[in-house]
Amino acid sequence: MGNILGGLKPQRVWELFEQICQIPRPSKKEERILDFLIKFAEKHNLEYEQDRTGNLVIRKPASNGYEDRAWAVLQSHVDMVCEKNDDVEHDFGKDPITPRIADGWVRGSGTTLGADDGIGMAVQLAILESEDIHHGPLECLFTVDEETGLTGAFNLGEGFLTGRILLNLDSEDDGELFIGCAGGIDTNIAFDYERVSTEADHEAFKLSVTGLKGGHSGDDIDKGRGNAIKILNRILWNADKKFEIRIGEIKGGNLHNAIPREAFATLTLPGRHKKEFTELCKRLGDEIKASMKVNEAGLKIDITESLMPDSLIDYETQKNLLNALYACPHGVISWSPDIPGLVETSTNLAAVKMTGNQLIVVTSQRSSLETGKYDIADMVASVFTLAGAKVKHGDGYPGWEPDLDSSILAVTRESYKRLFNEEPKVLVIHAGLECGIIGEKYPGMDMISYGPTIKGAHSPDEAIEIDTVEKFWDLTLDVLKNIPKNQ
Numbered sequence: 001m002g003n004i005l006g007g008l009k010p011q012r013v014w015e016l017f018e019q020i021c022q023i024p025r026p027s028k029k030e031e032r033i034l035d036f037l038i039k040f041a042e043k044h045n046l047e048y049e050q051d052r053t054g055n056l057v058i059r060k061p062a063s064n065g066y067e068d069r070a071w072a073v074l075q076s077h078v079d080m081v082c083e084k085n086d087d088v089e090h091d092f093g094k095d096p097i098t099p100r101i102a103d104g105w106v107r108g109s110g111t112t113l114g115a116d117d118g119i120g121m122a123v124q125l126a127i128l129e130s131e132d133i134h135h136g137p138l139e140c141l142f143t144v145d146e147e148t149g150l151t152g153a154f155n156l157g158e159g160f161l162t163g164r165i166l167l168n169l170d171s172e173d174d175g176e177l178f179i180g181c182a183g184g185i186d187t188n189i190a191f192d193y194e195r196v197s198t199e200a201d202h203e204a205f206k207l208s209v210t211g212l213k214g215g216h217s218g219d220d221i222d223k224g225r226g227n228a229i230k231i232l233n234r235i236l237w238n239a240d241k242k243f244e245i246r247i248g249e250i251k252g253g254n255l256h257n258a259i260p261r262e263a264f265a266t267l268t269l270p271g272r273h274k275k276e277f278t279e280l281c282k283r284l285g286d287e288i289k290a291s292m293k294v295n296e297a298g299l300k301i302d303i304t305e306s307l308m309p310d311s312l313i314d315y316e317t318q319k320n321l322l323n324a325l326y327a328c329p330h331g332v333i334s335w336s337p338d339i340p341g342l343v344e345t346s347t348n349l350a351a352v353k354m355t356g357n358q359l360i361v362v363t364s365q366r367s368s369l370e371t372g373k374y375d376i377a378d379m380v381a382s383v384f385t386l387a388g389a390k391v392k393h394g395d396g397y398p399g400w401e402p403d404l405d406s407s408i409l410a411v412t413r414e415s416y417k418r419l420f421n422e423e424p425k426v427l428v429i430h431a432g433l434e435c436g437i438i439g440e441k442y443p444g445m446d447m448i449s450y451g452p453t454i455k456g457a458h459s460p461d462e463a464i465e466i467d468t469v470e471k472f473w474d475l476t477l478d479v480l481k482n483i484p485k486n487q
Contacts, residue, residue, distance in 0.1 A: 069136025
């Protein structure tokens with residue numbers, strides 16, 4: 001086990017975070033991190049309970065003099081998004097994350113770092129093991145499979161939690177207190193296709209789109225970041241219009257809640273069009289890079305000669321796919337008329353991949369309005385239905401309606417002002433938080449979400465700002481010290 005982060009403050013939080021980095025914890029494969037947490041509870045003689053889904057709650061009695069305080073729940077999720085750069089060898093199922101310190105930030109090494117939400121877990125564990133922190137009775141809730149389905153939150157059982165005040169430790173901007181979030185839904189698409197033979201007079205090429213920032217499909221959807229699938233498809237669509245190219249393989253993106261950073265296609269076309277084709281790719285590539293030079297300075301678009309693929313996608317399906325991907329909306333659809341700067345509705349064209357004899361397209365939609373969420377999901381569905389694909393919506397998850405009169409908001413806001421001599425922002429986030437589901441399961445739960453500054457979540461650029469972790473820690477301790485008394 002490494003000791004890369006032990007010199008940072010607060011020392012124990014960083015030590016625990018580095019321990020967490022050693023434990024593989026992809027979504028739906030969280031057994032090892034849950035076993036670590038259970039052994040931690042047993043080592044410290046703390047009561048714990050686990051439900052059938054895997055969610056774990058560890059309880060700690062009040063410190064001396066705080067027995068009359070209301071129960072508080074500290075909550076984070078145990079899984080992490082598993083994204084890496086294409087040139088990095090890493091098996092998220094067995095390899096540890098290697099953190100590194102650079103310019104005031106902790107980063108991964110070509111992979112996601114897992115600060116989302118490993119840093120929340122580290123703070124919970126540091127509080128659970130401490131003997132000199134002032135707090136009332138505590139429950140530390142660790143939920144499973146937040147990143148790919150919010151499965152743990154959806155399956156929380158009645159009576160699993162005692163507390164009715166919840167601190168969600170899963171936000172990503174210091175100085176921002178979140179009291180509401182968007183709801184979301186996935187829309188998944190499948191094209192059936194046939195494999196056909198390559199053509200004798202064709203030559204093969206590989207088109208690559210790399211170097212984009214990617215990011216969280218909620219938090220970063222308004223930042224003007226490029227979508228690798230959209231860029232790749234724009235070039236393919238134009239090349240097909242002129243040369244009737246044939247596609248052997250296409251893939252891009254990965255997770256429904258990440259903006260795709262990379263996309264690739266292997267294609268063929270008559271050798272006589274080789275020069276015109278490469279000129280077209282270069283011209284379009286230069287135009288796209290010029291239009292995105294401010295937000296995506298690292299964008300690379302490459303066309304190289306390739307080995308001939310074994311077979312091709314049938315041309316009718318290829319046409320339908322390219323047209324549908326071009327027409328599919330991506331990005332901000334509308335802004336909130338009530339809260340300046342808040343995205344109200346958005347959609348993310350997240351992934352395209354080939355499996356068996358199907359082309360799979362993954363998309364996700366978010367909105368502060370339930371009606372807006374379903375409207376944009378149906379808009380995406382209609383595009384692919386017109387193209388002859390099979391479309392299926394996920395179950396979705398609810399939003400979290402803000403309460404400006406929340407007692408825990410008042411406590412947290414006052415703590416932040418007193419500690420840092422600065423007024424925090426009170427916001428609604430355009431991302432899915434487990435608070436919406438937990439609030440639906442436990443009506444009347446008084447909730448707030450906050451955290452340190454994390455940039456590039458859900459991408460290999462993920463980084464957590466070191467100085468804000470100490471503020472995150474200090475704020476959490478002060479809020480716990482000032483939790484209201486039982487009514």
